[in-house]
Amino acid sequence: MKKSKEFANRLHALVPKFAYVPVEDRFLMNPGPLKYRFNVIGVGVNGQEHIRVTMLEGRCTVHGVYDPNPSSVEGARRVKAEFSEEPLVVYDSLEAACNDPAVDGLIICTPNHTHLEVLKVAVRSGKHILLEKPMATNLKDAYAIWQIAQNYPKVLQIGLQYRYKPIYVEAIHEAKVRRSLGEIKTITILEHREPFLDKVRQWNKFSKYSGGTLVEKCCHYFDLFNLFAESRPVMVYASGSQAVNFKDFEYEGERSDILDNAFVIVEYANGIRANFNLCMFAPMVYEEIVICGDEGRLKASEGENGQAHSEWKSYLEVICLPDRTSRVMTPSYPALIEATGHNGGTYYEHLRFIDAMDGKPSTAATAEEGFWSVVIGVAAEESVKRGEKVMVRELLEGNGLGHL
Template structure:
């Protein structure tokens, strides 16, 4: 596995600063995540930043300053989205606006038919998520989602080991994240479920994406408990009190029998996350310790406790410092490497809209379980809302739809 890590890093470095003309990116939304993408694009040097758009003048100015700070040429500043999509210098569009705006922004730029990078979560509601996933099926260019956690070092190695069946058939999955509270945003939109989609959708779709990939099947039942214990209990913005959860425990049953759990705590002093996957041959453990505080470097590790495995005792798999500078402990560079490859016609494991849809479905069901205080039957809940994501193109690769006698003939309004 150490050789695998070396290969991953060497491959990324070899892809930097390619010869020939580089595609021009326009970024819609230059808040905190938009500026992280600016840094990653310019550090990777596979593309250029040709233009920026943000309705907030302060955010736009910060975006321009970030381009110039990292060494890019002064970007064009668009006054509206039509000017951005019509610009022939723009080869691809990055949507990094607040969660609740993603569908509207997509609708504003889709006529360009240019490749799109869409930040996570792709939507805040089931309706919008299904709409975007269906739209992606007919879209003539790649649409990649910003699920960068799958490219953290420990998770790239874990997914590779699982794809090689080094644990045998998977039976249980356990994920956890301990971290400080949500950071500040323009308009504090992430403190309100109506704009964020709720904590499990906004923050945790990354983990449900990983969980779904490892399980390799649709979720069928979700139970969750959680709420607000510490964070923002007295917080108000423009007179409106915050309503987001700061902790949760989620249990998911998958169609193929895999059982999974996820634990979230958002009032931890430092950052810690872990993954444990157990299969017939053994158990894989992956961990990350990190911090928002200065001068506290991150540390990642992985071990595979299967008989005779080379990584049985585990090893440090932290990315080199120059890779971590790309954002989210290096993972943002890797997702942009995927996006650049997709623009050139290469297929890879960049997150697609079907995967994003099911990450949101799983997270949304968990939020619903917390609110209702009961187990959620995923298929029944979707049917009650006249939504059918069990269709060709909307199920991630190798998944199969539930087999039920009444699915096609029911009167539940499924499309």
């Protein structure tokens, strides 16, 4: 109860109509003493989202940023200024940002292909680290990061925040805690959405920088597959193409090569089967998960269609055998939090990061979990290229990881 009251008071402090109350006169709306200071490395759209949720939560602050792109830095300044008059420190090097003694934690949001090299600098600081997804673009780098994390004395959390989106939080609770479905047998996830947005130097349009669409975008869903399956993937088969998006796009003489649609099938060692349906040229943002067990079925969805007179809400239904209850619900967080991005998933990921820094148990993604989400993504990309199924054991052996 105490924790929920503290949470409500922090939310009240952010309501604009209460902005007139001086800091020294705040009691219910006082978030308490500052706990930690973070530096954000890379402040494009994802980095700025991390700044926003950190400042919104209120117990921590963003001290400074490092990003070689001046426009990104200016965007970061604007975001922090919405919440605090304290100036944002801007560093002129990665090393300076990582090693500032005034800072307790680092949030790394640089392009995917840079993660390992940035992390090598960051871990020398001995600070807590949140590393954005995907942790790497290939298996060797992902494994190297997993090994760094195993020996790292502080928190090293991977930014797979979809597990904290409302529909997936409730789906995990129904399937894994209440066991409403009995033994899980099949998992289906669907994402239909608009194309990849613009990035600085357009790195997300090229597989060699992003890891490919099935690594860059879909590692979130493969992480969810692994959470529900509680087993290791043994086979991946995928079919996909670049049917619509960026077919004529070139940047500095290179032509875009990323997939914009795919079907992915994953078989697990315990017999569970999962399948994923992706379309990135749809006129909406829509996600759906369907899980079937031997005693029930769960379906959950969320989406936005952009139409003036049509509203989509988060939805979850559980249909069980006749001897137990079924239910329909609308999973949600406070509107203020959901509006920060990813339906509030990043905000609650930050709460888990703070928990871990405090020495409390956390359900956030570990480097090991991040590694296995990349394994499925890499296997799926490889399967599309080969036109045949990929055995995970053979893929690992081919990358010098046959011992796993």
